[in-house]
Each structure stands twice: as C-alpha cells, then as structure tokens.
Amino acid sequence: xxxxxxxxxxxxxxxxxxxxxxxxxxxxxxxxxxxxxxxxxxxxxxxxxxxxxxxxxxxxxxxxxxxxxxxxxxxxxxxxxxxxxxxxxxxxxxxxxxxxxxxxxxxxxxxxxxxxxxxxxxxxxxxxxxxxxxxxxxxxxxxxxxxxxxxxxxxxxxxxxxxxxxxxxxxxxxxxxxxxxxxxxx
Amino acid sequence: xxxxxxxxxxxxxxxxxxxxxxxxxxxxxxxxxxxxxxxxxxxxxxxxxxxxxxxxxxxxxxxxxxxxxxxxxxxxxxxxxxxxxxxxxxxxxxxxxxxxxxxxxxxxxxxxxxxxxxxxxxxxxxxxxxxxxxxxxxxxxxxxxxxxxxxxxxxxxxxxxxxxxxxxxxxxxxxxxxxxxxxxxxxxxxxxxxxxxxxxxxxxxxxxxxxxxxxxxxxxxxxxxxxxxxxxxxxxxxxxxxxxxxxxxxxxxxxxxxxxxxxxxxxxxxxxxxxxxxxxxxxxxxxxxxxxxxxxxxxxxxxxxxxxxxxxxxxxxxxxxxxxxxxxxxxxxxxxxxxxxxxxxxxxxxxxxxxxxxxxxxxxxxxxxxxxxxxxxxxxxxxxxxxxxxxx
Numbered sequence: 001x002x003x004x005x006x007x008x009x010x011x012x013x014x015x016x017x018x019x020x021x022x023x024x025x026x027x028x029x030x031x032x033x034x035x036x037x038x039x040x041x042x043x044x045x046x047x048x049x050x051x052x053x054x055x056x057x058x059x060x061x062x063x064x065x066x067x068x069x070x071x072x073x074x075x076x077x078x079x080x081x082x083x084x085x086x087x088x089x090x091x092x093x094x095x096x097x098x099x100x101x102x103x104x105x106x107x108x109x110x111x112x113x114x115x116x117x118x119x120x121x122x123x124x125x126x127x128x129x130x131x132x133x134x135x136x137x138x139x140x141x142x143x144x145x146x147x148x149x150x151x152x153x154x155x156x157x158x159x160x161x162x163x164x165x166x167x168x169x170x171x172x173x174x175x176x177x178x179x180x181x182x183x184x185x186x
Numbered sequence: 187x188x189x190x191x192x193x194x195x196x197x198x199x200x201x202x203x204x205x206x207x208x209x210x211x212x213x214x215x216x217x218x219x220x221x222x223x224x225x226x227x228x229x230x231x232x233x234x235x236x237x238x239x240x241x242x243x244x245x246x247x248x249x250x251x252x253x254x255x256x257x258x259x260x261x262x263x264x265x266x267x268x269x270x271x272x273x274x275x276x277x278x279x280x281x282x283x284x285x286x287x288x289x290x291x292x293x294x295x296x297x298x299x300x301x302x303x304x305x306x307x308x309x310x311x312x313x314x315x316x317x318x319x320x321x322x323x324x325x326x327x328x329x330x331x332x333x334x335x336x337x338x339x340x341x342x343x344x345x346x347x348x349x350x351x352x353x354x355x356x357x358x359x360x361x362x363x364x365x366x367x368x369x370x371x372x373x374x375x376x377x378x379x380x381x382x383x384x385x386x387x388x389x390x391x392x393x394x395x396x397x398x399x400x401x402x403x404x405x406x407x408x409x410x411x412x413x414x415x416x417x418x419x420x421x422x423x424x425x426x427x428x429x430x431x432x433x434x435x436x437x438x439x440x441x442x443x444x445x446x447x448x449x450x451x452x453x454x455x456x457x458x459x460x461x462x463x464x465x466x467x468x469x470x471x472x473x474x475x476x477x478x479x480x481x482x483x484x485x486x487x488x489x490x491x492x493x494x495x496x497x498x499x500x501x502x503x504x505x506x507x508x509x510x511x512x513x514x515x516x517x518x519x520x521x522x523x524x525x526x527x528x529x530x531x532x533x534x535x536x537x538x539x540x541x542x543x544x545x546x547x548x549x550x551x552x553x554x555x556x557x558x559x560x561x562x563x564x565x566x567x568x569x570x571x572x573x574x575x576x577x578x
Contacts, residue, residue, distance in 0.1 A: 005216075005217055005273075005276070005277060005501075005505045006505060007276045007277050007504065007505055008504075009480075009482070009503075009504040010276065010281065010504070011480060012272065012275070012283075012285070012477065012478045012479070012480070013283055013286065013429075014275065014281045014282070014283050015281075016280075016281050016282070016283075020281050021279070021280050021281060024278070024279035024280060024281050025209070025279040025280070027279065028211055028213055028277070028279035029211060029279070032209065032211050032279075036209065089212065090215075091212035091213070091215035091216050091230075091232070092210065092211070092212040094212060094215050094227055094230055094232060094233050095208075095210045095211075095212045095215060095230075095232035095233055095235070095236055096210055096236075097236055097239075097240070100210065159247070160243075161206055161239065161243050165206055166206055166207065166208075166209075166210075169203045169204075169206035169207040170207040170209070172203060173203050173204065173207050
C-alpha cells in the first residue's frame with residue numbers, strides 16, 4: 001500500500017491562489033521551501049549588486065552583508081541538508097532531470113566561491129579559521145567565477161529547462177493565480 | 187494513424203507553465219497506488235510530468251529535434267496506467283489540478299491514435315450501444331423488471347442509474363436498494379426512459395469528441411421529466427454531471443450522490459431505521475466521491491445510525507487509497523488493478539471487518555473481484571444495500 005498520508009482536506013477542482021500555494025509548499029516541506037526561497041533571494045540580491053553596484057555602491061552594503069552574506073551562509077547549511085535529502089530519497093531522484101543535476105554542480109561552485117569571498121570577513125572565518133588557508137589558492141579567482149558562473153547558469157538553465165526557468169515559471173504563475181473553483185452547483 | 191509528433195499539442199500556456207513550475211518535490215511519487223504496485227517509473231506522476239515537460243521542450247526549443255515515437259509511447263502508456271484517483275493532486279504543494287492534467291494529456295493521446303486498443307473499444311461500444319459494455323441499448327432497463335421503479339415519468343427527482351448499475355447483474359441489488367429507499371421515503375422520483383452513458387468513460391479515455399451527443403441526449407431526457415434533483419449511485423457519473431453537465435443545466439437542477447440524499451432523508455425523518463447491523467462493517471471511500479467530490483462526512487453520519495460495529499480503514503476519507511478500479515485502469519492492466527484492490531481487502535481483513543461497504547459500482551466490482559480471488563470472508567456491498575436492510 002502507498003504511504004499513509006494525512007494531507008488536509010481540499011476542495012476539488014482546486015481553488016488555487018497565492019496563499020494556497022505558499023501554504024502548501026510550507027506544509028509539504030519547510031526544507032524545500034527554505035531552499036527555494038533562499039535561492040531566489042540570493043539570485044535577486046546578487047544580480048542587483050552586480051548590475052547596480054557601480055552606481056549605488058555603498059548603499060548596497062547592507063544587502064551584501066545581510067541578504068547575500070548571512071542568508072548566503074544559512075543557504076549553505078540548508079543546501080547541504082537538501083542535497084543529503086535528495087541522495088537519500090528515491091522519490092526525489094525519480095523526478096529530477098539531468099539539467100537539475102548540472103544545476104547542483106553550479107550551486108556547489110557558487111557555495112565554494114561564495115564562502116571564499118565571504119571568508120575575508122565573517123561569518124565563516126570567525127567560526128572555522130582553517131578555511132582561510134584551504135580556500136586561499138582560489139581566493140583571487142573566486143569573485144569572477146561566482147559572478148560569471150551565475151550568468152552562465154542562467155543561460156544554461158534557460159536553454160535546458162532547469163532551475164532558473166522553473167523559478168521564473170513559478171513566480172509568474174504564483175503572481176497570476178486567479179483560478180477559482182468551478183464547483184458551486186450544490 | 188499514430189501521430190506522436192502532435193502529442194500534447196493541446197496543452198496551452200497554463201499547462202506548460204505548470205509543468206515547468208513543478209517543484210520536483212516528489213510527494214506525488216510516494217502516494218501513487220499504481221507506482222507502488224508496478225514500480226514502473228513511467229507510472230509515477232512526477233516522472234510523467236518530467237517526461238511531458240521534456241516532450242514539450244523539444245517542441246518549443248530550437249535545435250533539440252522532435253520527440254521520438256518511442257519516448258511518446260512510453261509516456262502515453264504511463265498516462266493510461268493511472269486510476270485518476272487524484273491522490274497526487276491531494277499532496278501537491280502547488281495544489282495543481284493533476285487530474286485535469288492527466289485527462290487533458292489522455293485527450294491528446296487519444297486524438298492522435300495513441301490510446302490502448304481496449305479503450306478504443308470502449309468508445310466504439312458507447313457510440314454504437316450507448317453503454318460501456320456494448321450490450322444492447324434496448325436492455326438498459328432490464329434491471330427494473332419485477333421492481334417498483336417508475337420509468338420516464340414527470341417527477342421531482344431523477345435517479346441516473348449509469349451503465350454499471352444498469353447492466354451488471356452483480357450490482358442489481360444495489361440499484362434496487364436505492365429504488366426501495368426512494369420509495370420508502372415517499373419521494374417523487376423516476377428513472378430516465380432513454381438514459382445513455384453519461385460520458386465519463388470517454389472523458390477518462392480521452393475520446394471527448396463524442397461527449398456532446400451523449401450529454402445532449404441525457405439533458406433532454408432529464409428536462410422532459412421536469413425534475414429539479416438528480417441522484418446518482420455512481421460517483422463517476424456524479425462528478426461528470428457536476429463538472430460538465432452543470433455547465434448546461436446550471437443551478438436549475440441539484441445534483442447529489444445517493445449518500446448525500448440518504449443523509450438528507452435520515453435528517454428530515456423521511457426514513458427511519460429499525461436496528462443496527464450486528465456484523466463488523468467498514469467503509470471504503472470511493473476516490474471520486476470523497477477526494478474529488480467532498481462527500482466524506484455524510485456516509486459516516488449514516489453509518490452511526492445503521493452499524494453497531496463500525497471500524498475505519500487506514501488510508502481513508504480525503505486521503506483514501508484507491509481500490510485500483512478507477513480511470514479505466516482495470517481495462518488497461520486488470521491484474522495490477524485487482525492486485526491493488528486485494529491490498530484494500532487485506533486492510534479490511536486486518537481491521538476485522540466482515541462487511542466492506544462502498545458507494546461506487548466500479549469499486550464494488552473491483553474490490554468484489556479481489557475478495558473472491560483472495561477467497562476472503564469480507565463481503566463487498568453497496569452502501570445503499572446496507573441502508574435498505576435497516577429501513578423500517
């Protein structure tokens with residue numbers, strides 16, 4: 001018999017709205033929701049800093065430190081657990097495409113270069129001082145790899161539908177959800 | 187002629203976006219009864235979405251070539267190896283209407299000549315004899331012989347019997363039980379003189395081109411009776427009516443499953459019970475009725491009045507595990523279908539039930555067949571039968 005579930009009662013045909021989607025995601029998996037939310041924040045803040053940085057400079061310091069820095073550090077922890085979950089779970093491995101796996105290689109590169117860039121200050125160097133020495137050889141290339149890699153990944157996962165296109169499609173659908181229940185005859 | 191290249195051409199922007207938006211959480215994979223039984227990944231909902239997304243990408247993106255016939259056939263096979271029970275939808279965090287997605291994909295498969303042959307025979311049967319079994323249309327009312335059943339009269343309520351109840355001898359006690367309940371309650375009711383298949387098997391198989399003609403016949407017959415209420419024994423017919431027929435009938439006619447009607451009759455005091463079943467009884471929620479039509483509390487209200495030793499099955503109510511007989515799956519893979527039903531019978535045995543009541547002719551047939559093949563002591567009956575036995 002399939003796994004016994006206790007999904008909350010819903011109405012069919014589904015009434016789909018922003019709230020039901022967000023609630024559904026949170027209910028199904030906090031880890032999954034956190035991974036996707038942090039990914040979106042890191043991508044958006046990263047692009048803002050790279051594109052608007054030359055003009056806004058110091059104004060973006062808080063974003064660099066908190067939204068991209070500390071949240072980025074938190075993302076690393078979430079990402080490790082998320083990867084472990086995928087490797088452990090047959091159901092998740094079943095639904096992932098080859099592009100998704102390449103996406104994960106990109107994410108690993110972003111994590112390593114991100115930590116390298118962040119290691120010159122907190123939080124990583126504070127708690128794991130040995131990291132500075134380990135990452136020293138790539139310290140000078142890390143920012144270039146991190147930024148260039150992001151644009152390559154955007155291109156890659158758009159051409160081969162992967163994480164970026166999935167994010168765009170999700171954001172578009174959630175933004176435009178207005179599908180109401182067709183029932184109402186009772 | 188098979189035209190694999192046109193498969194999924196009926197998908198619009200919404201379906202395409204949803205497939206890209208799928209978060210690949212895999213929740214649906216865990217709960218699919220067919221995947222659990224067959225371990226064929228092409229039956230896993232999330233995997234089907236992944237493959238359909240791949241086919242659509244090949245259509246949309248340049249330089250990727252067109253989908254191969256083999257890959258399309260594998261996806262189509264997976265689409266029909268599905269009970270359309272909606273359990274994948276029930277756990278989908280996006281709350282996406284996966285049942286509609288499967289039905290739409292089947293429509294495309296059928297339209298391109300990719301559907302299994304057994305389902306093409308279903309269409310032929312319905313077109314020629316207006317029923318799923320290809321039995322003579324003239325014998326649709328045979329079950330009413332020797333029963334007090336009004337046919338084609340002016341009445342407040344129409345009992346839409348459905349193909350299974352009309353033609354399957356095994357289900358005659360169920361249909362006559364509802365007739366006796368309606369008579370006991372003093373309802374003004376009738377069955378249609380010229381009832382034809384509601385069209386749900388065509389919707390399930392994807393042969394939707396023939397739907398309009400069937401719907402037209404039934405709607406005209408219903409309107410001729412002047413009825414304001416239609417009652418169904420079959421949850422498939424019921425969902426077909428509230429989802430499709432209601433677009434034409436609007437709010438002029440109220441549609442309800444027999445369980446909802448019985449619940450109302452009990453509450454209004456029109457029927458009373460003279461005792462309670464002494465045997466240990468359990469209830470299997472039909473997917474179409476509980477998960478997809480929201481009728482969950484009503485049967486339990488009635489059971490409290492008619493059964494002394496009621497016991498719930500695991501995987502019940504909204505989260506019910508399919509009996510294996512939905513979505514025409516039995517026509518596609520009978521052995522697996524009965525295998526899934528066998529597990530449900532085993533659960534009934536485990537909870538110590540000797541009577542398994544359900545409210546769907548397809549569930550009764552599938553579970554009954556599984557019980558017989560297991561030589562189980564569990565007796566599968568229609569809910570209306572259990573009620574009729576206790577009426578004063």
